[in-house]
Amino acid sequence: MAALLDLDNFTVELLTPRGWVRPVNEVSLRLDEGEALGLVGESGCGKTMLSLGLMALAPHGARRAGRAWLEISQNGISGRMNLAGLMPEEMRKLRGREIAMIFQEPMTALDPVMRIGAQIEEAIRAHEPSLTRAEIRRRAIESLERASVPEPAQRARQFPHQLSGGLRQRAMIAMALAMRPRVLIADEPTTALDVTVQKQILELLMRLRDELHLTLLFITHDLGVAGQIANRIAVMYAGRIVETGPTHEVLTNPRHPYTEGLLRAAPRLQRGKLVPIPGAVPRLDELPPGCAFAPRCPYHRAECDAAVPDLRLASPEHRARCILVA
Ligand code: SF4
Structure with a gap:
């Protein structure tokens, strides 16, 4: 299936008093036509900055790098454009028509x-x-x-x-x-709503996806919500994708300890006691030298601190950024 949105090392940098930080750090992801990808992680993991970066709505002074190829089709002409390289005026022409976004709090x-x-x-x-x-x-x-x-x-x-x-x-x-538009980014569209209304909005998005052949990037902190709507899930932590794979595989056989932690903390997926992940998402200007999840990881060992782990293949379509994936 053709990729409608294809991110290749897409990066967003922000200038802080302590220098440049990367809330979105070399993210490579693809959204195939008609699929729903759930982008999951706690607040501060970079999910919203990723979507704002794609829409050229990131805060003033933000730098974008890498490539974010969007397949476009206008007036009978089709091709692909790198959203990371577009000027605000060029992006304004695409926003709404080719790619649109809905927010948590209307x-x-x-x-x-x-x-x-x-x-x-x-x-x-x-x-x-x-x-x-x-x-x-x-x-x-x-x-x-x-x-x-x-x-x-x-x-x-x-x-x-x-x-x-x-x-x-x-x-x-x-x-x-x-x-x-052909691509819709939905950023926590149900978080501020009560459970019944949440369900109605999710059902509406699923219906519209089928009726309008939408390709959906669904952003949520709740793996349970992502599990209801997404074909594939990508888990984000400290600006990087740490796990990605088919929804069923990620939910039943998570290969990154952070995803395991999110599952134990997800009310829709945990029948027993909810167990929050200890600690907090690290500041972007204080990331540990190797794996960013190391200070919170129950499986941490010395070699995790040597370098940022690569995304390793756990199965043909399932990857995790952890040294435990053999
Ligand atoms: S690389 Fe090490 S610290 Fe990071 S998630 Fe894997 S086991 Fe935990």
Whole structure:
């Protein structure tokens, strides 16, 4: 299957008072057309910075390096572009049309003083300025309908604060999908919602993925949620991918001690007592010399500190960045 998004040593660097740090460190990943990849890790592991880096929305002054190839198809012309090398203006043309993003808390992404419908219309107008007002309005309402927003014409006239959390997230999804992008990045889209609404949003994303042939990068700190929606899982720690493989293999036979720890701490996957991973994600300017997980790892031994381990093959499609993988 063709890769729609193909990351090759993709890196994002930020300048801090103690020098440059890498919240995203030489990440190589591919998203095949139509698949859902779950990107999992605790807060501060680099998941969100990876997505912001791809969308050219990383904080001012951030440096991007490596390659992030996106297959594009516009006006009958197809090819691939390296997102890491695009200027903001070039990226603006692709955002929404080829690749779009939804966020954890729609209130921060939606304009609080603008009606929902007007915000979706603005996104459509930016890409299709030749459409009439009526046509743009019709497409905005269709987008809300596609995202299962009840009474879409009426909701389009409301402001974000007049909608429930679940409806706001649906409105965000409608806005992201208004231009029918092929790749959707969903950054913790269910974390701020209660369990019932979470389930509805996950079901909606799965339905839209099938209906619109979307390729989905689903970011979450919860392996249980990733297990419900993703075909493959990539686990991120301290800016690097530490394990990647088919969902079933990663959940039933994790090969990196960090993934093991995430599984023991996942409420949806653990029937017994939840066991949090001891310690905390290291500061990026204080990473240990070898394996970044070493200070928290129950299997740590001296050789783990010699160098950052490579991603080793555990099975034909399953890799882990740990010296224990033979
Ligand atoms: S390389 Fe060593 S410290 Fe790192 S995860 Fe593997 S066993 Fe633990």
